[in-house]
């Protein structure tokens with residue numbers, strides 16, 4: 072047995088991968104509670120909780136898709152992008168939109184707060200994997216689109232940091248094995 076196989080925490084990190092093709096089931100309410108609790112433990116300078124989440128499943132995926140469609144039309148996107156938009160959230164049974172929501176704070180720079188929000192996405196993904204699900208962190212044009220931000224009710228200072236698609240992988244694939252020699256590390 073390798074060191075990673077003997078250590079469940081390390082194994083979760085070494086085996087992390089993304090899956091594009093996801094299907095039902097997705098995390099239940101009770102599992103989502105655990106996943107959110109994990110996200111609430113990200114490093115958070117000043118404990119500001121500078122993030123919030125929007126979650127969609129079932130008809131919520133339709134609503135999210137329609138918001139994407141309206142934003143695509145408002146942005147003048149090509150017809151194929153508009154046509155694809157309502158289907159996009161349906162690529163998984165659960166979609167979490169992670170939003171950076173920085174607070175006014177003298178000590179904690181906004182960038183630190185945005186990094187904190189980004190950490191929640193990875194943590195949500197890892198927690199879901201620990202429960203036997205998989206997922207993928209996606210961005211796309213909507214992430215940066217003002218019309219889409221208005222559709223979701225984002226405040227001026229808020230940014231979307233990711234769309235996390237969660238569900239059961241259609242095909243279970245092996246995670247590539249990486250070597251520490253690949254890490255871009257230089258000792259000072």
Ligand SMILES: Cc1cc2nc3c(=O)[nH]c(=O)nc-3n(C[C@H](O)[C@H](O)[C@H](O)COP(=O)(O)O)c2cc1C
Pocket residue numbers: 087088089090207208209210211232233
């Ligand atoms: C901020 C951010 C945005 C991403 N956006 C996309 C995306 O829109 N589409 C996509 O296929 N992968 C996107 N990725 C990459 C995937 O989440 C994933 O890491 C990649 O497919 C490699 O797979 P792996 O995680 O199994 O190594 C994004 C990653 C990050 C950190």
